[in-house]
Amino acid sequence: MADWSQTWTWLDGRWQPGNAAIIGPRTHAFWLGSSVFDGARAFEGVTPDLDLHLERVNASAEALGLDATMRVGEMTELVTEGLQKFTSGTPLYIRPMYWAEEGGPAAVAPRRESTRFLMCLYEAPMPEPKGAAITVSPFRRPTIETMPTNAKSGCLYPNNARALTRARDKGFDNALVLDMLGNVAELATSNVFMVKDGVVATPRENRTFLAGITRSRVMALLEAAGYRVAATTLSVADFLDADEAFSTGNMGKVLPIVRIEGHEMQPGPVYNAARELYWQYAHA
Secondary structure, eight states: OOOOOSEEEEETTEEEESSOOOOOTTOHHHHHOOEEEOOEEEBTTBOTTHHHHHHHHHHHHHHTTOOOOSOHHHHHHHHHHHHTTSOTTOOEEEEEEEEESSBOTTSSSBOGGGEEEEEEEEEOOOOOOOOEEEEEEEEEOOOTTTSOTTSOBGGGHHHHHHHHHHHHHTTOSEEEEEOTTSOEEEESSSEEEEEETTEEEEEOOOSSSOOOHHHHHHHHHHHHTTOEEEEEOOOHHHHHTOSEEEEEETTTEEEEEEEETTEEOOOOHHHHHHHHHHHHHHHO
């Protein structure tokens, strides 16, 4: 058995401790991947952009053909309840989920009215900003025509997982994942930024990856602070020529990148500004 960190899950009207058993062998999500989730954070007594994460899990459910049965306000109340079960200030991952319990007549499509919901909070330390080494993955992001890339769905993550596993097998921490045209889309676990000659750039949204909530927040904060920020088409060569690079995502918020393949760099002034601005925003 895994040694789970402290965990509380709201399901079917009550809170349950630990890794609650929720599915069986015929559950559609277990068998055929019909699940969506989102991830917010509680750290240092704050829950930045919680409402946006809760809105997005409902949008993801609809994109996957599930019923978004919970209002944002209802989910917010559950998070407030759940936070009381942990010591104040404990860093937590906040994960609402929808999934289909049953399939339709042919089994493959989920039956909307069988949608279930849970809210899971668990202890998850914030990563130290030590700097990541990045390789380029041979695996590509799918397009909206081939997978539900407009949803934060569990069925997308095996592709991210094989990119991350291969990167770590090669001695790297993460991987640049490209789209089907060979342009950079994201990292295996987060969105990515690069800086060249003072200009901050991140891959343009093209429906192959989720443009994250933290990504959008950091872009807005940097622009408001006077930085030139562009969402644009970026190649591997652009990243290999970058002055600095960093990632944004819910788990670690803003983290530095110190090597891309053989190209080494240091956490730079833009990364430092982005992290400081985000922390100021989170605590405001």
